[in-house]
Amino acid sequence: EVQLVESGGDLVQPGGSLRLSCAASGFTYSNLWLHWVRQAPGKGLEWVANIKFDGSEKYYVDSVRGRFTISRDSSKDLLSLQMNSLRVEDTAVYYCVRGSGWIFDHWGQGIRVTVSS
Amino acid sequence: DIVMSQSPDSLAVSLGERATINCRSSRSVLASSNNKNFLSWFQQKPGQPPKLLISRASTRESGVPDRFSGSGSGTDFTLTISSLQAEDVAVYYCQQYYGAPITFGQGTRLEIK
Numbered sequence: 001e002v003q004l005v006e007s008g009g010d011l012v013q014p015g016g017s018l019r020l021s022c023a024a025s026g027f028t029y030s031n032l033w034l035h036w037v038r039q040a041p042g043k044g045l046e047w048v049a050n051i052k053f054d055g056s057e058k059y060y061v062d063s064v065r066g067r068f069t070i071s072r073d074s075s076k077d078l079l080s081l082q083m084n085s086l087r088v089e090d091t092a093v094y095y096c097v098r099g100s101g102w103i104f105d106h107w108g109q110g111i112r113v114t115v116s117s
Numbered sequence: 118d119i120v121m122s123q124s125p126d127s128l129a130v131s132l133g134e135r136a137t138i139n140c141r142s143s144r145s146v147l148a149s150s151n152n153k154n155f156l157s158w159f160q161q162k163p164g165q166p167p168k169l170l171i172s173r174a175s176t177r178e179s180g181v182p183d184r185f186s187g188s189g190s191g192t193d194f195t196l197t198i199s200s201l202q203a204e205d206v207a208v209y210y211c212q213q214y215y216g217a218p219i220t221f222g223q224g225t226r227l228e229i230k
Contacts, residue, residue: 035219044210044221044222044223044224045159045161045167045210045212045221045224046221047218047219047220047221050217050219059217059218060218061218062218095166095167101214102155102214102219103157103169103172103173103214104157104159104167104169104212104214105169105172105178107166107167107168108166109166110166
């Protein structure tokens with residue numbers, strides 16, 4: 001069974017940093033992508049970033065490029081999102097998503113990030 | 118960026134009746150390489166993560182009831198629920214994965230009339 005479990009969410013001040021993690025299990029990574037998608041309170045879905053299974057390709061939405069870094073530790077089956085220079089508008093539930101290619105077929109339960117002074 | 122626009126924003130349908138949600142992309146999401154539309158539909162119920170219903174515009178995911186169907190090509194797509202059930206109350210999103218950034222429609226809230 002595919003499982004994606006996010007952790008690392010917290011309340012952080014504007015300008016601060018946070019690292020989200022996603023523990024993945026129940027599948028092998030070959031030919032897959034992993035994605036982060038976020039949802040601000042009461043709002044719609046926004047794709048944030050993705051990484052190819054071998055780490056060779058990464059993409060970001062413009063609003064986080066240069067501040068967020070997606071990475072994968074293959075030895076631990078762990079996906080990470082390092083978030084720096086956080087802004088109030090980064091407040092959201094962050095979902096870890098497995099992609100069969102870019103088809104989002106499995107989602108984690110999400111982790112809440114609040115950026116506030 | 119490809120902008121995805123859904124209509125309507127909200128919809129109320131009687132139980133057993135048909136529900137139709139439309140999605141339009143600002144550019145074609147039809148890949149000439151394989152003649153596939155890079156378009157998915159998701160269902161999100163309160164307090165839950167989204168669930169993939171349909172990919173490639175019309176391919177229903179395993180376990181998704183056959184009352185859900187997707188159609189369309191290029192820039193115009195439709196999600197149809199043929200006979201609305203109480204458990205279908207949710208917000209529905211379309212999404213294009215033709216290119217980065219991957220983008221979603223704003224969502225359509227479906228309720229029971």
